[in-house]
Amino acid sequence: MKLKSLEISGFKSFADDTKIEFEDGVTGIVGPNGSGKSNVSEAIRWVLGEQSAKNLRGSRMPDVIFAGSSDRKPLNRALVTMILDNSDHYLKSDYTEINVTRKLFRNGESVYQLNGQDCRLKDILNLFMDSGIGDNAFSMISQGRVEAIFNSKPEDRRFIVEELIGVSKYRLGKEKAQRELDQTAGYLDRVNDLMTELG
Numbered sequence: 001m002k003l004k005s006l007e008i009s010g011f012k013s014f015a016d017d018t019k020i021e022f023e024d025g026v027t028g029i030v031g032p033n034g035s036g037k038s039n040v041s042e043a044i045r046w047v048l049g050e051q052s053a054k055n056l057r058g059s060r061m062p063d064v065i066f067a068g069s070s071d072r073k074p075l076n077r078a079l080v081t082m083i084l085d086n087s088d089h090y091l092k093s094d095y096t097e098i099n100v101t102r103k104l105f106r107n108g109e110s111v112y113q114l115n116g117q118d119c120r121l122k123d124i125l126n127l128f129m130d131s132g133i134g135d136n137a138f139s140m141i142s143q144g145r146v147e148a149i150f151n152s153k154p155e156d157r158r159f160i161v162e163e164l165i166g167v168s169k170y171r172l173g174k175e176k177a178q179r180e181l182d183q184t185a186g187y188l189d190r191v192n193d194l195m196t197e198l199g
């Protein structure tokens with residue numbers, strides 16, 4: 001699975017329709033302070049279903065809609081489409097290319113689409129669950145979070161590494177198995193007690 005391109009229109013500082021193509025290898029986005037570099041990563045976070053305006057440096061979700069500038073009027077809707085190459089079917093979908101779209105209008109109307117079809121937020125969250133690129137995944141590390149990670153305790157940092165390499169789900173499985181073992185040991189003790197009582 002690979003991020004192919006991102007279409008942004010009316011989202012934050014991107015008033016015009018903008019298409020960013022991601023070529024093979026590493027892509028770096030450079031530009032002066034305040035030119036909109038973080039807005040690109042926020043567009044990705046948003047289209048993946050981010051529900052917290054605070055995580056997008058706003059106070060309410062419509063703050064993501066282009067608010068106007070000295071020479072342009074504010075716009076009425078924000079739109080982001082993310083196009084993924086899924087030819088390896090890393091995401092559990094029959095599609096070899098997946099388009100995810102999110103739109104938000106100033107009146108609060110919100111639209112989510114998967115490959116051009118209207119869908120629920122839940123469908124998008126389900127598609128990315130366990131893929132490592134969901135809205136809460138560590139694949140997106142914001143500026144503030146880098147500092148938090150460096151300053152965190154070793155155990156907390158280990159938790160992050162475990163999340164990244166996908167060990168967390170095994171840890172949860174191990175904890176569940178341990179609870180079941182403890183419960184079974186309890187039943188066995190009870191059976192032994194009964195057998196002793198019965199002589």
Ligand code: ATP
Pocket residue numbers: 011012013014031032033034035036037038039040063064065066067068
């Ligand atoms: P730095 O290098 O300082 O981190 P940056 O290149 O990451 O900066 P961003 O933080 O992505 O820049 O962009 C900030 C710019 O986006 C500001 O100029 C801000 O006014 C603009 N901006 C944010 N939200 C909106 C909005 N809703 N409408 C218009 N412009 C917006």
